[in-house]
Amino acid sequence: MNHRLLPLIAVSGLLAGCSMAPAYHVPTSVTPTAAFKADPGWVPANPSDTVAKGAWWTLFGDDTLNSLEARVVITNQNLAYYRASYAQALATVRVDKAALLPTVGVSAGVAANGTVSGRPNASGASSTTTFSANGTASWAPDLWGALANTVSGARANAQASAAQLANATLSAQGTLATSYFTLRGIDAQAAMLDTTIVAYQRSLQVAQNKYAAGAANAADVDTARTSLENAQASRRDLERLRTANEAAIAVLVGENPSTFALPHTDWHPVVPEVPAVLPSAVLERRPDIASAERLVAAANANIGVQKAAFFPAVSLTAQLGSSAGAVSNLFGAATSVWSLGASAAETLLDWGARSAKVAGARAGYHAAVATYRQTVLTAFQEVETELAAFDGYRAEDQHYRAASEAAERAERITRNEYQAGTVDFTTVSAAQASAYAARVNLIQSTVNQQNAAVGLIQAIGGQWTNPGN
Numbered sequence: 445m446n447h448r449l450l451p452l453i454a455v456s457g458l459l460a461g462c463s464m465a466p467a468y469h470v471p472t473s474v475t476p477t478a479a480f481k482a483d484p485g486w487v488p489a490n491p492s493d494t495v496a497k498g499a500w501w502t503l504f505g506d507d508t509l510n511s512l513e514a515r516v517v518i519t520n521q522n523l524a525y526y527r528a529s530y531a532q533a534l535a536t537v538r539v540d541k542a543a544l545l546p547t548v549g550v551s552a553g554v555a556a557n558g559t560v561s562g563r564p565n566a567s568g569a570s571s572t573t574t575f576s577a578n579g580t581a582s583w584a585p586d587l588w589g590a591l592a593n594t595v596s597g598a599r600a601n602a603q604a605s606a607a608q609l610a611n612a613t614l615s616a617q618g619t620l621a622t623s624y625f626t627l628r629g630i631d632a633q634a635a636m637l638d639t640t641i642v643a644y645q646r647s648l649q650v651a652q653n654k655y656a657a658g659a660a661n662a663a664d665v666d667t668a669r670t671s672l673e674n675a676q677a678s679r680r681d682l683e684r685l686r687t688a689n690e691a692a693i694a695v696l697v698g699e700n701p702s703t704f705a706l707p708h709t710d711w712h713p714v715v716p717e718v719p720a721v722l723p724s725a726v727l728e729r730r731p732d733i734a735s736a737e738r739l740v741a742a743a744n745a746n747i748g749v750q751k752a753a754f755f756p757a758v759s760l761t762a763q764l765g766s767s768a769g770a771v772s773n774l775f776g777a778a779t780s781v782w783s784l785g786a787s788a789a790e791t792l793l794d795w796g797a798r799s800a801k802v803a804g805a806r807a808g809y810h811a812a813v814a815t816y817r818q819t820v821l822t823a824f825q826e827v828e829t830e831l832a833a834f835d836g837y838r839a840e841d842q843h844y845r846a847a848s849e850a851a852e853r854a855e856r857i858t859r860n861e862y863q864a865g866t867v868d869f870t871t872v873s874a875a876q877a878s879a880y881a882a883r884v885n886l887i888q889s890t891v892n893q894q895n896a897a898v899g900l901i902q903a904i905g906g907q908w909t910n911p912g913n
Contacts, residue, residue, distance in 0.1 A: 750805040858874075
């Protein structure tokens, strides 16, 4: 071995792993308060000891929804894209890690050489066969941490990709749940409207009978018919809305909307309590925040990669070769040749290109920090908004329930009064319209509460650990 190479190899070993990247710290962001402003009394609740961590949709007690959610993570094509992106990011990490290690190669060959006599009918041709084999190795020691920082950046990007997959999964699950609850609310309105249409048909028949008997005028018949036609048109519109939501659910579970169908079923809505979390815990639970923080780490590592370009690049090479007339003689002392070498390269003048790349990397870092801080602020905004919505819809429900009961009584009373001839049909029509609107509001209130619960669950990160676990 060439002993003059020993000092260079020793220095390379000592310097390998030196990093030009700034020491990384998670960026500071908004300081969480002790409680959320929208509901300072929101306290932890134990929804169910049987609910698996992350399987939040089971709190709604709907077997059809549970089966659809199980399919989303498997067949949803958006999630398939994010899974592939994550796998690609992991492969990039492996590629970058391989660059830290020496590259080794081998080659082998055989050649035949000879002469041919120029005389006619001559048989004095001669030939020789030569076998050769070569081995090479090269290594570029990571003196300034460029490769190590590249690996760190790739690893941070892979972690960000994993968080993006988790965030996309949570989004798809939440969208499926809200589409499903909306569809079931439409089914409930349709069932209610079918009953309403039957009642309107009876009212029209009563008006027609009274008109035939001379006890009512034609306006009563037309008013009754108007209410019936409007109700039938609304019923038809509900079918349109149901088809749209059913198609959206089909795409979410990765099926062709033309062949996908959700049968009507009895409506038994459940509005669960969403377990509370401390504001500070939101920073740890939300995958979009985790992704943004990992991208900051990747940007920080990139600064080190760009700064390393200011220093010389060193490369070490080794080669061992042999050639002989027989395979058994390869790599014998008399037939082998070896060599060791080292080279260094340094850019002396690049007209500011490297400085510009470092400046760009620093700007990218600051942009990533701003994105992270904005993501945190948006997270707290979403929790406050969804918490206010959840509490608001829950408070509204009791008023809608009372209004519906009162409207039902008024409708019944005015219908009886009309049959008794004490009021005209205009009064009945107004009572029917009021009762119908109240019933719709009550159904929509329940759907709003369910969707607000989904939104709040998404805002706090989509999963929690039950007390005692």
